[in-house]
Amino acid sequence: MNDFGAPAVLVVGGTSGIGLATVLKLAAAGRPAIAAARDETKLAAVAEIARDKDLPISCHHVDASSAESVDALFRDLADVPILGCVNTAGRNLSRRLIAPPSAPEGDWREHTEREWQDVIGLCLTGTFLVGRAAARTWAGQGRGGVLVTIASSTWQGSWGQSAYAAAKAGVVSLTRSWALELADFGIRVVCVAPGVVDGRALRDKAAARPAHADYMERLRQGIPLRRFASEDEVVASVLHALDNEYLTGTVLEVHGGGFPNRIV
Numbered sequence: 001m002n003d004f005g006a007p008a009v010l011v012v013g014g015t016s017g018i019g020l021a022t023v024l025k026l027a028a029a030g031r032p033a034i035a036a037a038r039d040e041t042k043l044a045a046v047a048e049i050a051r052d053k054d055l056p057i058s059c060h061h062v063d064a065s066s067a068e069s070v071d072a073l074f075r076d077l078a079d080v081p082i083l084g085c086v087n088t089a090g091r092n093l094s095r096r097l098i099a100p101p102s103a104p105e106g107d108w109r110e111h112t113e114r115e116w117q118d119v120i121g122l123c124l125t126g127t128f129l130v131g132r133a134a135a136r137t138w139a140g141q142g143r144g145g146v147l148v149t150i151a152s153s154t155w156q157g158s159w160g161q162s163a164y165a166a167a168k169a170g171v172v173s174l175t176r177s178w179a180l181e182l183a184d185f186g187i188r189v190v191c192v193a194p195g196v197v198d199g200r201a202l203r204d205k206a207a208a209r210p211a212h213a214d215y216m217e218r219l220r221q222g223i224p225l226r227r228f229a230s231e232d233e234v235v236a237s238v239l240h241a242l243d244n245e246y247l248t249g250t251v252l253e254v255h256g257g258g259f260p261n262r263i264v
């Protein structure tokens, strides 16, 4: 049992954005949460919030794109009952497959092979590594669990972010395959696919690049509800995925009616 006396939800990528919002929402409801990520400063900041507000949160280091690191995290948590694992670790990258040599340095340069590998390595391979470790743990302990994967509306194809979109399509596919394979172990697998989320990452990006702010405004106008999702609206679907025991192998789209796949 953990220090909090109740099973926990592990949130990989739980120190920022949707992951942090999930951790805080769970903990505020008295549900123990484990925030795992790479950056020690962010981990320390979450630990400080937990101390200050007396919330049932513990923090652990992990690099979700490294099998060694993910397996070490689950080994460290071997004695902690974990009822759910939410993997929010991911990174978007705006790049084109090809771009004219005259294209300005900026968001829509060509993908380098290295950038492709980095995006796939975290968003897709990371999902595989975390999913495998969670499933092994639950199956080994003879208990069920729920794995929540995070895709993105881009999974259906998106101009200017093909590596990210391909990785997220892979996340949807893993979710559906694993739901079939893991049902007999009492393990559910549910994917949450947000559209555009009005979080710090989006605001920082828009502030740093006025042309990007204009692009985001056109993107917003292409969404039927004419606004981005709040982090809390995405977290509501994550909690639904964790708690609704009849959900598995499905994708909860949180996109305000549809994602505009081509804004140029």
Ligand SMILES: NC(=O)c1ccc[n+]([C@@H]2O[C@H](COP(=O)([O-])OP(=O)(O)OC[C@H]3O[C@@H](n4cnc5c(N)ncnc54)[C@H](OP(=O)(O)O)[C@@H]3O)[C@@H](O)[C@H]2O)c1
Pocket (backbone or CB within 6 Å): 012, 013, 014, 015, 016, 017, 018, 019, 036, 037, 038, 039, 040, 042, 062, 063, 064, 065, 087, 088, 089, 090, 091, 092, 122, 150, 151, 152, 153, 193, 194, 195, 196, 197, 198, 199, 201, 202
């Ligand atoms: N924001 C959106 O508009 C949006 C839309 C659709 C889908 N999504 C998806 O939702 C998820 C969360 O997005 P977000 O905007 O909330 O992200 P965010 O604010 O950038 O937070 C990402 C979190 O993942 C962690 N992380 C990054 N790389 C990691 C690694 N290699 N190993 C472990 N942890 C790592 C970060 O911590 P460290 O810095 O410590 O690594 C941080 O805690 C992502 O999968 C993203 O693709 C986001």
